[in-house]
Amino acid sequence: MRASRWTRDAAPVAQALLEDGGESTRDRILRVAAEKFAQKGYHATGVAELGDAAGIKRGALYYHIGSKEDLLYQLSRRHVEEALTRGRAVTADTTGAVDKFRLLVREHLRTLAARRDEVIVVMHEMYALTGRRAKELNKLRSEYEQLFAAVLREGVDEGVFTSAERIEVLGVLSMLNYTYVWLDPNGPISVDEIAERLTDLILHGVRVPSGAASARRAVPRRRRLAT
Numbered sequence: 557m558r559a560s561r562w563t564r565d566a567a568p569v570a571q572a573l574l575e576d577g578g579e580s581t582r583d584r585i586l587r588v589a590a591e592k593f594a595q596k597g598y599h600a601t602g603v604a605e606l607g608d609a610a611g612i613k614r615g616a617l618y619y620h621i622g623s624k625e626d627l628l629y630q631l632s633r634r635h636v637e638e639a640l641t642r643g644r645a646v647t648a649d650t651t652g653a654v655d656k657f658r659l660l661v662r663e664h665l666r667t668l669a670a671r672r673d674e675v676i677v678v679m680h681e682m683y684a685l686t687g688r689r690a691k692e693l694n695k696l697r698s699e700y701e702q703l704f705a706a707v708l709r710e711g712v713d714e715g716v717f718t719s720a721e722r723i724e725v726l727g728v729l730s731m732l733n734y735t736y737v738w739l740d741p742n743g744p745i746s747v748d749e750i751a752e753r754l755t756d757l758i759l760h761g762v763r764v765p766s767g768a769a770s771a772r773r774a775v776p777r778r779r780r781l782a783t
Contacts, residue, residue: 585610585620586634589627590673598628598681629689632678635671636696642667643703653711654759660707661758662751664732669741676736701725728758 579587588610592601603624607617621627646659668675685693705725711717731754741747 581612581620585612585617585627586631590631590671590677593628593631593681594673594676598624598677598684625685625689628677628681629685629693631674632682632685632693633696635667635674635678636693636700638671639664639667640696640700640703643700647703647707653707653714654716656707657711657759658752658755660704661732661755662748665735665739665747665751665754668732668736669739669747672736672739672741675733679733679736701729704728731758 708720
């Protein structure tokens with residue numbers, strides 16, 4: 557398989573061209589593209605606009621990105637790869653399906669909070685990818701889905717989860733993915749606390765267990781998100 561211009565030519569150059577703040581040319585292009593695509597959409601953002609925002613002339617920008625679709629592909633896969641790496645690390649170092657699940661949710665939200673613009677781009681624009689790029693991104697997303705599915709299956713085997721069917725897996729991921737709409741990393745509730753509360757919601761729902769209602773009334777209410 558032929559390497560793309562990004563990986564063959566631009567990446568070594570980009571890594572060498574570090575800015576004063578330590579940001580490479582490649583990272584600056586990706587950051588600016590994520591911001592612009594998230595704000596205006598992939599199709600509404602022109603290459604010239606990206607170059608101006610990144611402080612790079614149009615010809616040089618094409619040299620670094622290969623094509624606009626290459627740029628979308630790099631953005632789309634980067635946060636999925638990071639989430640996969642984080643998820644595999646915590647599940648490998650943890651025993652027990654419930655604890656693994658909690659850590660998976662936490663790392664998912666941490667990645668989302670750190671790369672929110674990229675998540676918005678993936679959720680809204682990934683369908684603009686074609687051919688090999690679309691297949692490779694779908695493969696990565698499938699691997700990530702299987703990471704959650706494996707933990708749910710482990711929980712079924714342990715007798716702590718009721719099901720690991722795909723509808724449950726997709727339901728969990730849908731709940732977590734769409735937190736990008738309202739999650740504020742700088743808000744009154746930390747990302748980790750939100751992850752804990754969502755985990756509890758998934759595992760236990762909102763119904764008070766039988767006989768526990770009176771005990772729960774004595775527990776102080778948790779902080780609320782600003783509306």
